[in-house]
Amino acid sequence: MTNIQQKSTLTRLVQLLFNRKHLLVLSLLGAIIQVALTVYIPVLIGNAINQVIAEGQVNFDNLKPILLRMGIVILLNAFIQWLNPLLYNKMTFETVQGLRQDVLNKLHSVPLNYIDQHSTGDLVSRISTDAEQLSDGINMIFNQFLVGILTIVVTVITMGKLDLVMMFLVVCLTPLSLLVARFIANRSYKYFRYQTLTRGVQSQIVEESIQQGELVRLFNTHEKTTEDFVKANNEYMENSQKAIFYSSITAPTTRFINxxxxxxxxxxxxxxxxxGTFSVGELTTFLNYANQYTKPFNDISNVLSELQSALACAERLFDVIDQVDEVETGHAKLNDSTIQGKVNFNKVAFSYVEHQPLIEDLTLSVKPGMRVAIVGPTGAGKSTLINLLMRFYDLNSGQILLDDQPTTDFTRESVRAQFGMVLQETWLKSGTIHDNIAYGYPNATRELVIEAAKAAHADHFIRQLPNGYDTLVTDGGDSLAQGQRQLLSIARIFVKVPHMLILDEATSSIDTRTEILIQEAFNSLMEGRTSFVIAHRLSTIQTADLILVMNQGKIIEQGNHHNLMQMKGFYYQMQQTRQSVD
Incomplete structure (x- = not known):
């Protein structure tokens, strides 16, 4: 990150702090009072010493009010120093809380290709670790940097009023430590930035190895996974050591100079x-001021080191926030009562990566109520076709029409609300069984959820769980069998029956007997509804009104099962291969 980028990031952080003006004003006022009291104490100490070493006697008459004033100032200063961190922490944590929420909201509004291009571990690291480190950095700015700057300014003014010669001596010598600290901080920044990047990679490996622990054991990839982690861990260690080394030598170097x-x-x-031109009390005051004046430089030097790390973390957070939102092309909403289910693809072209086309010039017409099966080899574009239909990705060219209206004329929310979707990969949220079935429809009653579970043939196993529908699901449902997780995903679609269906290998993890029952329920559900089914099993494909055979992003054959088998083309070869394998 260049100096211009650093300044831009710092400016944005300051603007975020200004959003909480009342806390900022109180924090500044508290810092000013704290510094004023701290600077006033050495003056009282010097005056007290002059009363003690006076010729011939101790002047108790003058000493008592000075000591009383010192006591009051010290108590008041202690209270302010207790109060200020509370204000700093409240402002800091509220600011970072808002920033973290903005990042999470942005992740829900960016195009899916941004999520695809970044690992889950890296994004989680930004929201958690980077935000926490930024919070520590902002806290240091107020606890040390702000108080330090004010201390320097007020101390210089006070010293100037006491003795200009000694003031110039202190002022001319003490900035040497700041120059040294800045020299070191400039070199430590790049290592703090590398540290945050390698930490994201490390988090990704750890998350994958834990979430996919069974897969790692199944394929005996312990050594490869360990090697990858060791490599990432070593890079993180090396960058951390260099960053900490440069930041750690700042304090001892500046202390030696001071x-x-x-x-x-x-x-x-x-x-x-x-x-005879100076008193012992005045020297004591100036020695206290020299210490007070140089200590902020130590604090500022420490803050400069930490600030580099905080800015690197802030940059990664702002990088997410600065992403362009998914553009909403239409503002009309589909009328649920008038949906027929006619779908047309008109010369559609799409690619995930620029200059690497996947789907080109795809034209397709699906009549209302048709049951469409999509088959083809891996990577043929089957799931991509569904993603485009659901508007998860925008087309490069062409149109997708719903009831003869371009889907881009409507909001994504209203388009997606017309489809019920069951994927091969199941996903469960942390919550109860009821919450997972009613996901997307939080107001669904218990009776409606039970009916949906019965339709999905999940009610029997749910009632065998410790708390039935109130059983808590954690860790993505790891405590449930894969087939049970898929039944819960299927049950969601029965809570509120949609106008159109998308089934992507929806029964792949279910036993044969349950699959037959589920298929009967799906057949009843698909009656009169436009349905898109991605399937490999012959029993599912044969009943389709239209079968689309895809290969390399193109529909190379289409028709019903009987016609395609008579053509003895690509579809015929696929079925012959499956039958020979079976």
Whole structure:
């Protein structure tokens, strides 16, 4: 990230903080009061010392009010220092909470190709780890950077009022530590950025290896998975070590420089005391100020190191937020009561990757109520056809018409609401069995959910669970068998019967007996409804009104089972191969 990008990211963070003006004002006011009290204490200490070392006696009359004032200032300062972090934390966590929510909302609105291009582990790392690290960085800005800057300014003004010569001595020497810190911070930034990138890769490998643990064991890929993790872990370790090394040498280097400055100021102050132009109390005050003046530089140097890491994390979060939303081409909504189910593909062209066409010049007409089976080898474009129909991806050219109206004239939400979809890969959310069946229809009654489960032949096994429909499902339903998870996914479609159906190997993980029962339910459900079925089993394909044979993104054959078998073309060869395998 260039300096311009860093400044842009920092500016955006400041703008986010300004969205909480009341907290920001209170934080600034609290920081000013804290600094003013902190700077005032050395003045009182110097005055007290001058009363103690006066010639011949201790001036108790003048010392008592000074000590009383010191006590009040110290107590008040302690209260302010307790209150300020509460304000800083509240503002920081609310800001990062909003930023994290914006990132998650954006992930729900970006085109699906952005999700496809980024690993789940990397996106999860941005929302969790990067957001947390950014929160730590912002907290340091207020706890150390802001207070440090104010301390420097107020201390310089106060020293100038006390003694200009000593002030110039302190001011001229102390910035040396900041220059050294900035030199080191510039070199540590790139390693902090590499650290966040490799952490995302590491999170991806860990997530995949845990979620797909059975697959790893099945194919005995422990060693390969371990090697990949070791490589990513080593890269993360190396980048982390370099980043931490550069950031860790900042504090000791600046402390050494500050100690040398402290010694020089003490020497010059002692010389002036011997000459009678300076008092011991004033030297004590200036030594306290030298320490107060140099300490913020140490804090600022630490913040500069952490700020590099925080900016790198913020950049990754803003990268998601800056993505272009999925463009809504239409604003009309489909009228559920008038949907017939006629679907036309008119010279459709589509590709996932530019200059690598998948579907070209696809034309297809499906009449209302037709049952369409889509077959073909892996990668032929079967699922892509469904994705385009559901408007998960936009066409490169051509049109898809629903009841002779381009689907782009309607909102995506209203188009997708017309379809019920069951995929081969099941997905369950964390919640109860009831919640999972009613997913998308949270107001569904228990009676409606039970009827849907019975239609999907899932009611029997659900009632055998410890809490029936209130049984909690966690970890994507790992506690359930694959077939049971698929039955729950099928039950969703029966909660609110749609106008059109899409079934993508919907019964692939179900036993033969249950599949026959489910198929009977589907046959009843598909009666009079336009249905698209991706299937490999002959029993499912034979009953279709229209079979589309796809290969390399094109429909190479179409017709019913009897006609296609008589053609003895690609479809015939597929069926012969399956029968020989069976």
């Amino acid at each position: 100690a040398m400055i402290y010694a020089v100021i003490t020497f010059f102050g002692a010389v002036r005391i011997l000459r």
